[in-house]
Amino acid sequence: MPHEESNPACGRTLRSPSEPARSTSAVTPRADRARRLRAVSVLAVGAVLVSACSGTESSGGASGGYPDRQITMVVPFSAGGPTDTVTRLIAEPMSAKLGQQIVVQNVEGAGGTLGAGQVARATPDGYTVLMHHIGMSTAPTLYPQLPYAPLEDFETVGLVTEVPMTIVGRKDLAPNTLQELVAYVRGNPGGVTLATAGVGAASQLCGLLIERAFQVDVTEVPYEGTGPALTDLVGGQVDMMCDQTTNTTGQITAGGVKAYAVTTPERVAVLPDLPTTVEAGLPDVQVSVWHGLYVPADTPPEVVQALTDALTVALQDQNVVAAMAKLGTAPVAATDVTPQAHSDQLRQQIDFWGPVIKAASPTPGG
């Protein structure tokens, strides 16, 4: 029997370092995990909306009658942004399948790492679920002191969707094409502002690719999500942004922002006139934003399976499919709605983005 220790912050049980790591474990020992999770507890005091320790009175383990009460789904970015939008789309059909209410909670800040940290230290009973995106794979490189390990501190539930990004500007920005935008930014080194959702966000990752491709710095303006960033872009308070079609399509179509390119190899059906970055001559700016659901490590497998099953049903819901299509995206293939496909993707993406980010030499907060 593995020795167990109690987490003083949450009354959570953590296994001892002597216990073998899970199959998804890369290198991080359990002792490191306990230390990291304590660290994030301290960091998060006063910074999150609701303590991860609240509402975690386990009904004696989550297996068996799971779920027998409300589930909290944490979005690590602002309400109204693209991660929030996708989460709210799937929460309703998942709730119907599970027979319990799902409450979406926005725990924004630090490029999504505050919300992820909150879920990492929550009770592993399936009542606290995280929706996160590509940022789960970039944060370990961007944050040397990241107080959780994506491959070690979470169970993967399944992939959800992969969303193209768009490069957009305020509607009265002078350039009309991507090539004109490159010339404009080069002519104003550091003088053009780029809205992002902070270091670790997809918008910031795309910003790094843009800076590298444009070979010039822009001035980043961090928000806690690209929902509020888009509002400021429409209002003309910032110059440009790179963000998901699930956030930008409405304003592109309505003329609230000027669109320059989509960052995928193919054009997007809902924005048929928008060229790809490849067509526009910047093939290195290519990124799409994959999303997945997570629960804390050590959540019972049958609970993870119940969530995977509910996610599968939600992604086959025709209302969800139609709503996603209007926003330029689609559910992932059914074969990717599995814990294994999701953990494979996470591992591959950590390996992929690490060297790319190091080459761009960002610094947290920079």
Ligand code: ASP
């Ligand atoms: N799309 C944002 C990002 O840049 C996050 C959000 O607001 O959903 O990662």
